[in-house]
Amino acid sequence: MAIEVRIPTILRTYTDGAKAVEAEGATLTALIDDLEGNHPGIKERLIDNGDLRRFVNVYINDEDVRFIGGLDAELADGDQVVVLPAVAGG
Amino acid sequence: MDFHPHEWKFRGEAEGDRRRARLRRGTARAEAPPTLDLVLTIDQATYDAIVAHAKRDHPDEACGVVAGPEGSDRPERFIEMVNAAGSPTFYEFDSTDLFQLYKDMDERDEEPVVVYHSHTATEAYPSRTDIGLASEPNAHYVLVSTREHGNNDGPVEFRSYRIIDGVVTEEDVTITPTEESTP
Numbered sequence A: 001m002a003i004e005v006r007i008p009t010i011l012r013t014y015t016d017g018a019k020a021v022e023a024e025g026a027t028l029t030a031l032i033d034d035l036e037g038n039h040p041g042i043k044e045r046l047i048d049n050g051d052l053r054r055f056v057n058v059y060i061n062d063e064d065v066r067f068i069g070g071l072d073a074e075l076a077d078g079d080q081v082v083v084l085p086a087v088a089g090g
Numbered sequence B: 001m002d003f004h005p006h007e008w009k010f011r012g013e014a015e016g017d018r019r020r021a022r023l024r025r026g027t028a029r030a031e032a033p034p035t036l037d038l039v040l041t042i043d044q045a046t047y048d049a050i051v052a053h054a055k056r057d058h059p060d061e062a063c064g065v066v067a068g069p070e071g072s073d074r075p076e077r078f079i080e081m082v083n084a085a086g087s088p089t090f091y092e093f094d095s096t097d098l099f100q101l102y103k104d105m106d107e108r109d110e111e112p113v114v115v116y117h118s119h120t121a122t123e124a125y126p127s128r129t130d131i132g133l134a135s136e137p138n139a140h141y142v143l144v145s146t147r148e149h150g151n152n153d154g155p156v157e158f159r160s161y162r163i164i165d166g167v168v169t170e171e172d173v174t175i176t177p178t179e180e181s182t183p
Helices: A009-014 A028-038 A042-046 B014-025 B044-057 B095-107 B128-133
Strands: A003-006 A020-023 A056-060 A080-085 B039-043 B063-069 B077-081 B110-119 B140-145 B157-164 B167-176
Touching: A003 A028, A009 A042, A020 A028, A028 A042, A042 A056, A056 B095, A080 B095, B039 B044, B044 B063, B044 B077, B044 B110, B044 B140, B044 B157, B044 B167, B077 B095, B095 B110
Parallel strands: A003 A080, B039 B167, B110 B140
Antiparallel strands: A003 A020, A056 A080, B063 B077, B063 B110, B140 B157, B157 B167
């Protein structure tokens, strides 16, 4: 089961510069664990204390995962996952 | 406000060290195209549009992006964004708008050359939150301060910075005449 994960510029240090990588998992949690296996360190940049970080946005097929179950959001073969850091400040 | 100022700061110094090492060897540019020229070159119309947006949204912070061809360092396509925080002390792109923005840029082979926002009561210098959340190492971070004249006519502070690995470097701003043929 292959899912394309789009990686933002600031996290490409973990993917040897790749803009997109493939990963597997039936849920977002499983997918991130699979990513961590191939790109160690990336999980900590996405998750903090068991939750998606406040200023990290993850989308499954154009939909913000916060509206479709967060880390429990389900994934299917062929889905596309996009990671984008929030553009925010004070 | 629930934020973690160092959310996007690189863990440890490893990345910064590697980047500095590449810089010393002169190879950083090959990996991250012309991003380290310490000047923002922006045309008058785009400059004016950023200032007008900041004045219009005062006393709330205004925010947006100027996209340009990937690797070109040319801010060409002005995109005003909604400040989803609607706040005088914080800004954040709405998550759906953010997705659409990056999708559009991706389809056009663009990147955010400028990320701008306003400060409405303080100087045009990145706050600790701005530094902690800066997540586009290739972007020029433009800060406009509307504290002097608010919504009214009058000069504003307009300054530009690189924010990489939590390090802020101010740069010059060069304003060029807008070409008539530019759509």
